[in-house]
Amino acid sequence: MTINILFAAKAERWTGYEAPLTRALTDALPGREFKLATDLxxxxxxxIVYAPNSDLQDFAPYTRAKAVLNLWAGVEAITGNETLKIPLARMVDFGLTQGMVEWVTGHVLRYHLGLDIDITRRDAKWEPRDQPLARERGVTIFGLGALGQAVAEALVGLGFDVSGWSRSQKAVEGVRCLHGDTGLTExxxxADIAVLLMPDTPATQNVINAETLAQMPKGAxxxxxxxxxxxxxxALLAALDSGQIAHATLDVFRVEPLPDDHPYWAHPRVTVTPHIAAATRNGTASEVxxxxxxxxxxxxxxxxxxxxxxxx
Known part of the structure; x- marks a missing residue:
């Protein structure tokens, strides 16, 4: 029997996925017939190969479907859909994970080494400074899922004093693993440097607020x-203005694209990047x-x- 696979995403996604997904399915299902299409x-x-911003929002008619396979790591836009009764798998992809590791590591090292001081220098001041070693810098990863663990392991490899926080107990070699309300304060x-890699759920919204920002080291x-x-x-803008937080690099926002008049754009202690930390790679995602x-x-x-x- 032919396996019918619906690709439910924006047209530009189909353009990028049609060839690599066909190849991956051919390799994974030798001798099996399948049909991959955008309209079935x-x-x-x-x-159903799915992007949450597709036009498909009612899953009730898909009475034969066995699973929805999300193209994104984030699933918060679909988990509350009451018409979705079948299993849902999120995207955990080597390319996405490696991209996240590289992006986070780059910004951690930027802050650790104080690179902005030299990059933005506009005067002729020769001011040598002592550089701490990585082991003297505390980095906390908030969220120890697949991405958080991969980032934590990379930073441990560079010698940082790495802690991780999650809702439930986790174990990652070389990482001080904290969990729950009791572990959040520590x-x-x-967190001389805090990396946020938690999912968007009711339990995690606004986890970085006035109270939690005040518990971080001054100048974090x-x-x-x-x-x-x-x-x-x-709360973050207030903490930046007071100097409690020295700088923030933000890649994701409540509204995207970030509105032109948002205070983050003009704030001297904020770096805005346009949701580029970890892109799903069509080839490796197709294999998943x-x-x-x-x-x-x-x-x-x-x-x-x-x-x-x-x-x-």
């Missing part, structure tokens, strides 16, 4: 490539999707299955 009768669809106090740095709603924007379809057809559990109650 709902009652004939076996799998995680904040150790914040890097947010995770989700915009993790930060109370007004094809592997999950292979696993489903073989009766094996799906990779990266979403827990609807937790929202990730």
């Amino acid at each position: 009768p709902p009652e004939e669809v076996d799998y 995680a904040l106090q150790r 740095f914040i890097i947010n490539p995770g989700r915009g709603p993790l930060i109370d924007d007004d 999707i094809a592997e999950n379809i292979r696993r489903s057809e073989a009766g094996e559990p799906l990779l990266h299955l979403v827990d609807r109650d937790r929202g990730y």
Whole structure:
């Protein structure tokens, strides 16, 4: 029987995915017939390759479908859809993970080494300064999922004093793993540099607020490539103005693109990047999707299955 796979995403996504996803499916399903298309009768669809900003929002007609395979790492835009009753898998992709590791590491080193001092210098002052070693700099990763763990391991490899915080207990070699409400205070106090990699759920929204910012070391740095709603924007701006937070690099925002009149654009202690920290790579993402379809057809559990109650 032919496996019918619906690609439900914007047209530009299809242009980039059609060839690599076809190749990946051919390799993953040797001898099996499949049909990959952007328009299939709902009652004939076996799998839905999905971007949450697609036009497909009602899953009820897809009575034969076995799983929805998300093209994005974030699933907050779909987990609350009451018409979605079948398994949902999020994207965990080597290319995306490696991109995140490289982007975060670059900004951690930027802050650790004080590179902005020299890059923005506009006078002829020769001012040598002592540089601390990585082991003297506390970096806390807030969120120890696949991305957070990969980033933590990379920073441990560079010698940083790395802590990680998550809702439930985790274990990552070389990382001081803290969890729950009791561990949050210590995680904040150790965060000379804070990296936000938590999902967007009701439990994580505004986790960086006036109270938590005050618990960080004075002059700390914040890097947010995770989700915009993790930060109370007004509280962060106030902390930047007071010097409690020295600088923030923000890649994600509550509204994207970031509005032209948003205070972040003009603030001298904020670096805005346009949601570029970790892009899904079509080739490697296609391999993840094809592997999950292979696993489903073989009766094996799906990779990266979403827990609807937790929202990730």
